[in-house]
Amino acid sequence: MSMKVNNNGDITFDAPMLQYTSQAFPIIGSHKIIAPFWTDIDTRKGGSLYYRTTTQNADLLRGTNKIRSLFPNIIDFSASWMMVVTWEDVAAYGCSPSDTITCQQWNTFQLVLITNGIQSYVVFNYNKITWTKSSQVGFNAGDGVNYYAVPGSMTDSMLNLPRMTNIGIPGQFVFRVDQTNITNTDVIDVCASLPCVHGNCSNEYLQYLHYVCICQPGYTGFNCETEINECQSSPCIHGNCSDHLNHYTCHCLAGYTGSNCQIDIDECSSSPCVHSSCTDLINGYVCNCIPGYTGRLCEIDIDECQSSPCFQGNCSDAVNHYTCHCFAGFTGSNCDIDIDECASSPCVHGNCTDKVNGYVCNCVPGYTGVLCETDIDECTSSSLCVHSSCTDLINRFICNCIPGYTGRLSEINIDECQSSPCFHGNCSDAVNYYTCYCFAGYTGTNCKIGMV
Template sequence: MFYPYGNPFHDHLLPPNDDDSSSEIHISSSFPFFNTSHRSLFVNTNGDLTFLSALSSFTPSPFPYLQNTQIVAVYWGDIDTSKVGDIWYRETTDSVLLQKASSEIHTVFPQQSGFNASWIFVTTWSKVAFYGSNSIGQRMRNTFQCVLVTDGMHSFVIYNYYKIQWTSGTSNNGTNSAGFGSQVGFDAGDGVNYYVVNGSRTPMLNECDGQVCLHNGTCQDLDGLSTWRCNCVSGFTGTHCETDINECHSSPCQHHGNCLDLLNDYSCHCMAGFTGKDCQIDIDECQSSPCMNGATCRDKNNSYTCDCQQGYVGNNCQIDIDECQSNPCYNNATCIDRTPGWDCACLPGFTGNQCTIDINECHSFPCQHHGNCLDLLNDYRCHCMAGYTGNDCQIDIDECQSNPCMNGATCRDRNNSYTCDCQLGYFENNCQIDIDECQSNPCYNNAICIDRTPGWKCACLPGFTGNQCQIAINECNSNSCRNNGTCVDLINGYRCHCSNDSTGQHCEHRLDHCSSHPCLHDGSCINNYGGFKCECKDSWFGDICEERQTNDSEGCSVLEYSECSCFTQQSKQTKKSIKMLIGSIGCVIGLLFTILSYCAWMMLNQSKSDRKIYPHEATILQHEVFQESKNVKKSAQSSQRINKLHESRLRKQKQQKEHHNCFLDHSGFDFSKLYVNEDGSRKILKCRHQRIQNDI
C-alpha cells in the first residue's frame, strides 16, 4: 500500500531532468544508517537516495560500491524524467502515517513490537521512463516508493512497488523498448556492510525477494512485474500469513457444545448426552441395554427409561421383588433379584458386594498444576492454585483478558500476574499515570504548556512564537508605516511615529499645507512635502502672491490705496504739458509736508536711538522678503514660518490701508517706506506707488 504523495500532500517536486539530483535536503530528525546518524540526504533521479553526497551515476554498479558512498537503492537504473514522470519527496510526522509505518514494521518484524515511529521521509518515483526509450518504451513506466522510518534510535526502509515495466535504459545495453540490470538494496559505503535483493542487475526481478511469508507460508511471484502472493499453510491467512485462523469463529459445535480453537483445527466439549466431532450425535443410552429381565428401553435426552416385565421393578427392572425385600445393598445400590440370591448394582462412586466401599476419585491425581483434590460422591473437586482454573486446574488464567493495561500499553501474561509495556509518556503498573512534561516549565513569556504523550506543546500568547514561545514576533516586518514613518515594535502590535509631513495610524495621510488658503489674490495653492507653493495670477508674485508689478505708465488710480499723493521729479516742460507745472507745485508742497512730518517723527522718537531708521536703508524690504522666503524653505519648520509670513503680510496690508500715505521727496526717496506701528515699533514697508511719467 503506497503512502500518499503529490501536490495535495505538499510534496516537493524534483525538476524534470536526466541523471540529476536534489540539493542537500536537511531533515528535522536524525536518521541512523548503519553506524552513522545523518541530518541530511539527497534524492537522486536514478532511483536511489544517498547520504554524504549526491549520486548521478546511471549505471547500477554491483555492491559494495565506492568507499563512503552510502546508498539506499530503491530501483537504481537509468531514469529520465525530462519528458515524462515525476519524482516527489517530503518528510512528515503525521500521526496516521506514523501509525501505519509502525504497524507494517510490527507485522514484518514481530520482535520489534515496541517500535513506535516518530519521523518518516517519503520519496516516490511516479510513472518514470528509462533513458533512450522509443515511442513504445515511452509508454512503459515504473512507479515505486521509498519510505525511511525512524524513532530516533532505530531505522527501517520500506520499499513499495506498483508497476515495474522496465529494468534499465539504452545506455546500459538495453533496447529501445526494454532493458535490464536495475539494482535494489542498500550499501553502507564501508566495503563490508551491504544488502542486495536477489535478482538485482538481471533482466527481471523476482517480486518475492524481500517478502516475508510467516508460519511456513511460501511466496509466489504472479506476473514478474510487481504482484506476489503468500500461499499460507492451513490454519493461517493474511498478506504475510500472519493471522491464525480461528476455526471456532463459525461456531461448529452443536447442541451448546464448547469450542476450543487449535492449530488448523478445533475441539468440541459436548454437553452430556451428545457426542461426535461437532456434538452432532445424540447418544443412545439404550444402546448399552441397561434394562434387565426382558425390559424394554426407551432412549431420552441424556437418559432412558425401562418398561419392566411383570415381577421386576427398578430403574433397570433389575429388582426381583422377592429377594431384595431385605434391602441388602448399601449406599442406594440397586438390588438385583437372583434365583437364588441377589446382586447389588452399585451407584457410580461405590463398589463392593453390597456397595459399601466409596471409590476415591482422587486416587488418580486428576488435579494439575499442584491443585488440591477433594473426593466427592462419584466425583472430585480441584482447589486450584492462584492463576489456574478448570475442572482439573488445566487452564492458565489469562490475566490480560480483562485489558488491565491502559493508554495503549502491551499486556504480557504471567503466572498469576501480568506486566504492562507502557507507551512513551506513561508509567506505573497499569501505565495509568501520564507523565507531566510541563513540570519543567519549558514555555517562556507566560505561554501555556500543554502536556502531550509523549512531550509537550506551548500555546503562545499573542505576539510570541517558537517551540517554547521564546521568539517575540516583530510586527514591523510587514512595513505597515507609510510615508517614511518609523515603526516601533510592541508586544502583539506596533506604533507608527510619523514624519512632520504625515499623520494617521499608518502615516497614510499627508498634511494639507493648503488648508489655510495661504495664497493671496486668487493664487493657486499646490501642496508639497514640507510646505506649499503658490502659482500667482496676472501681475502678482511673491511666496504667497503678496507683491504686484506695475509699469511706469500706470498712475495713482490703479494703485492699491485710496489715500495717495503722487509726485514726480521736475522734467523739461513742453508747450503741450501744462501738467508739469501742477506737478512742480505739488512737489514743493509735498516736500514741505514731508520735511515737517519727518521732523515731527524724529522729535517723537529721538529717545529710541537704537531703532533709528535711515533713508538709505529704506530699499531693503523686498530683498529681505525674498531672502526670508529662501531661508524658510531650508528650515525644518518651513510650513509654519510661511504661514506666519502669510499672516504678517495680511496684517501689514491692513495697516497700510488704514494709516499709509505715499509721497516722494525731491530726491525721489519714498518716505512712505518708513512706518510706525501702533505699538511704537518701526518697520520699513515697501510703498506700492509708482511715479507718474510726465507727458511729453
C-alpha cells in the first residue's frame, strides 16, 4: 500500500487527493484519509511541506516510549518504522499580497505515523493555527461507516487546536489506527499538567478536548505565557512608557502631566507675566507685554528716553511715552523745531534774521532801534546846513537855504553879480543882493541911465 502526501493538510493511501476543499467525514467512496488539517492550502503563497520516513534507532525509541506511556496495556510495542510530515507556515488558498487577513496568517502542524508492522499509531502536533477554512481533522476509511472526526471539525473551533488535546499535552493528539474503530487514549484532565503559566486552568470544555486558561491580570496567550505589554497601545500621549505587570507608568515629556501625559501644563496659571497677558506653550509660556514694557516677564519699563528723542530739550520717561521739555527757542514733540521769532514781523523798518531764541533786525537806511522803529534824524548835526534850516527826511535831509545862499548845505553865497546886472558900472556882491558903482555919466540901480 502506497501513501500520498498532499499539500492540503492530509495523506491518502493508494492515490493522491484530487479534491482541494475539505468535506465533513464520513465520505463514501473516497480514499482512506488521515487528515491533521484538511483544508484549502496554497504553499505558493508561502510556507513549506516536509516529509520523511525513518528507521533510526533514536527516532524509533522516542516513538516507542511515546506510545507505551499513553497506552500502558501495550507493553510489548516497539516501533520499527516512522513517517513524519510537517506543514510549516502555510497560507490559505485564494489570498493576495494585499489581503492582510489571510495572507499574513500562517499555520504550522505535523503528522507522525508510528508502526511496528502490526499496530499503528498517529500523532497530530499543532504548533500554530491562525486561520481555518472549514478544516476537517480526523480519519476516514472511505466506506462511509468507519471514520473519526475531532470534535469541532469544519468549524472555527479548529483555531483552538494548539490548546486542545486527548493526552493532556496542549496541541497534541495520539490515536491508534490499525483497528476498525479509531482508539483514543483515555481522556486525561488536561489541567493536571498545569498548562497555564500565569493563570488558572478550566476544564469545563473538556468534552471538546481542550481547556481554557483564565489569565492573571497582566498576562495573555493560550497558556497565559505572555506578559501583556501595557505600553503597546501607546497610552502615554506625550511621554515615554515603562511597562510593568498589569500596569504602566508614563514618564511625561517636559510640559505635560497626567496619568497618560495627556494634560498640557498651563505655565500661565501662576500669572508670571507682570505687565502683560500670558500665552501658554509646551513647557513654557510667552508674555505678551502691554505697550511700554519689556523683559521675559514684562517686568521692565521701557525707557523711551534712552534713544535721546528730544533734540533740543530734556526728556521725561513715562509708560509707553515720553515728554520733551524744550530749551528756549525750540518747540515740537521732539524739540526739533527752531522757533521762528521773525514770524511775527517784529522789525518795523528792516529785515528780520532768526536766531536761536531771538532775532536781529537789519534796518533799512534811515532807521535805527532794536525793531528799526526809530527814524534817524539826519538834522541833528548843527553843522550840516550852514545858512539854512534843516528838514529831516528818510535817510536824508534837506537844507532850506536863506535867501542869497545855495548848495546842498546852503554853504554857497549866491553871486548876484554873475549875471552882470550893472550895465555901466562895477558890481559889488552882497548876501542876497548886489550894488552897482556907476561909471561917470551914468546913474540908476543898474547904471544904465545916462546923465545929461
